[in-house]
Amino acid sequence: MGGIGKTTLAQLIFNDNRVKEYFELKAWVMVSHEFDTFKTMKTIYESVASQKCDIEDPYKLQFKLKEALEGKRFLFILDDIWNESYDSWNVLKSSFNFGANGSKIIVTTRSRTVALKMGNFPIHDLHVITDEDSWQLFAKHAFNGVDSDAYPDLQKIGREIVTKCKGLPLAIKSLAGLLRSVFDLEEWRKILKSDIWELHLQENGSSEILPVLWLSYxxxxxxxxxxxxxxxxxxxxxxxxxxxxxxxxxxxxxxxxxxxxxxxxxxxxxxxxxxxxxxxxxxxxxxxxxxMHDLVHDLATFVSGEFCLKLDENSLYNLTSKTRHLASVGGFELMKHADLSKAEFLRTFLLLQSLALQGIFLPSNHLVVDELLARTGRCLKALSLPLSFITELPTSIGNLKYLRKRRWFQH
Known part of the structure; x- marks a missing residue:
């Protein structure tokens, strides 16, 4: 389940002093929905070698990673894996064979199928926390070091609020943060009695927005x-x-x-x-x-509506006149196929690299940039086109009279 504490538990292990002393090398990789073996290998190599990796050949990178790991005891944490491909995991795992005995890999995932395919140890299932532990977690964050016994009325309402969180740590911490250092009984009652607890909101028709997160927002x-x-x-x-x-x-x-x-x-x-x-x-x-936690990101996407858009292959035709903030995660090639003129009142444009391409220079086309600025640039306040090979600035750059934040091109 999302928000149950998988990443938090992995962080406790990763940062424990005994773990630091036992393992010679450590690396943390946030994988999320894009499980790219090359990107994962590169992230691990940069962590263990403490240097930037410019290798673009997968086989050369695999060889360098084997060299860096040879004879050393390592701990790698692969956080939030969704990809169920056993072949991808096998390719990645082959790079780790030269590590010393006692090396460990921890994987966090919401999918039992992923866990079964990747693991050769029993799966550790996290369960929702008990009512008493839920209350202790809530009290720790909401009362900000003050003894909750000094506020018996708040404690009674607080325990009812915690019950509605159903033992989910992310939900409990979120509400506790909302009520942190608030000692007004009516404010707590307002949260407890809110109609929002009964809402069943859907983000893009799929992910359910947790009512407790909606309350926090x-x-x-x-x-x-x-x-x-x-x-x-x-x-x-x-x-x-x-x-x-x-x-x-x-x-x-x-x-x-x-x-x-x-x-x-x-x-x-x-x-x-x-x-x-x-x-x-x-x-x-x-x-x-x-x-952002994935569940919180679903909430942010829900509340931003059409005003914020991530331009990728799935949202290529979703640009509208309401779009104000746009990030392209597919590079310049994707922008060629988008009807940029629809976003005529655009205020933010960010060129972002996909999680699998971070740190890699992207080929660009100054004509595409010219079209972007000519069709959407008259209201732009923030423009970022980093890590891109741009050899000339388009003439339309002079029309950006509202521009306040810019991140210029590297070439």
């Missing part, structure tokens, strides 16, 4: 709602730089200015508020990057 201040919805522009499992996100929020005017406070400080406050409600998380691999 519903009670956000309006400025935080906008910033949260904006994050849906990134793909599931995508680790985005905190600094970059702050600049995008600033460019789009999503931050509410406060007298005498730099906008960067306001953005940091927003991020802390979203983290406390478990609506975004710090990446386990890098403290300076952020990521």
């Amino acid at each position: 519903h009670y956000l201040p309006s400025q935080l709602k906008r910033c949260f919805a904006y994050c849906s522009i990134f793909p599931k499992g995508y680790n985005y730089e905190k600094r970059r996100l702050i600049l995008l929020w600033m460019a789009e005017g999503l931050l509410q200015s406060k007298a005498g406070r730099p906008m960067e400080d306001v953005a940091e406050e927003y991020i802390r508020a979203l983290i406390s409600r478990s609506l975004i998380q710090r990446s386990s691999s890098n403290e300076s990057t952020l990521v």
Whole structure:
């Protein structure tokens, strides 16, 4: 089940001091929906070799990885695997054969089929937590170090709220963050009696939005709602730089200015508020990057509606005049086939690499860029085309009079 704590448990293992002492090499790979063996090998190699990998030949990379692992005891965690292909797993596993005895690989997945195909140890099924553990988790986050026994009325209502979370840690932490340091009895009653508990919302007609996550969103201040919805522009499992996100929020005017406070400080406050409600998380691999849980991403996509769009092969024809924020995860080739003129009021365009291509330079076509800017550029406030071979700037670049945030091209 999503949100039950698979990644959290893996993080506890990964960061345990005894584990650090026992294993010579460690690597964490967030796989999510794209299980690309080459990308996974590259991520592992960069972690264990502590250097950037520019190898593009899979066989050369496999050889280099074997060299790096030879005779060493390693721990690899492959987080959130969906791909059920045994052949893909076999190709990846062959690179690990030169590690020392005692090496371990931990896989987290929602699919029992994946677990059975990849594992040669018994599967460890995580179950929902008990009522008492649920309450302890909730109290720890909601009361912020204050003894909950000092508030018996809140404790009674809080236990009823926790029961509605059905032992799901993500849901419990999310609601606890919403009520953190709030000691108003009526506010707690409002959450308990909310009609939202009965809602059954569907994202894209498939993923069900958990009512408890919807509650956390519903009670956000309006400025935080906008910033949260904006994050849906990134793909599931995508680790985005905190600094970059702050600049995008600033460019789009999503931050509410406060007298005498730099906008960067306001953005940091927003991020802390979203983290406390478990609506975004710090990446386990890098403290300076952020990521959304898949279930939370479904919620962000649901609330952003047509305003935010990730342009991929499945959404090629979904551009509308309502689209304001667009991220292309398919490179310039995909943009050739999209009817960009539909997004005439576009304010954000980000060229993102797929999870399988991060760190690789993308071939580009300046004519495609020219078309993008000519058809959608008159309202653009944020433009990012990194890691792309662009040899000349189109003349339409001069028409971007509203542009506030830009990330220029590398070639």
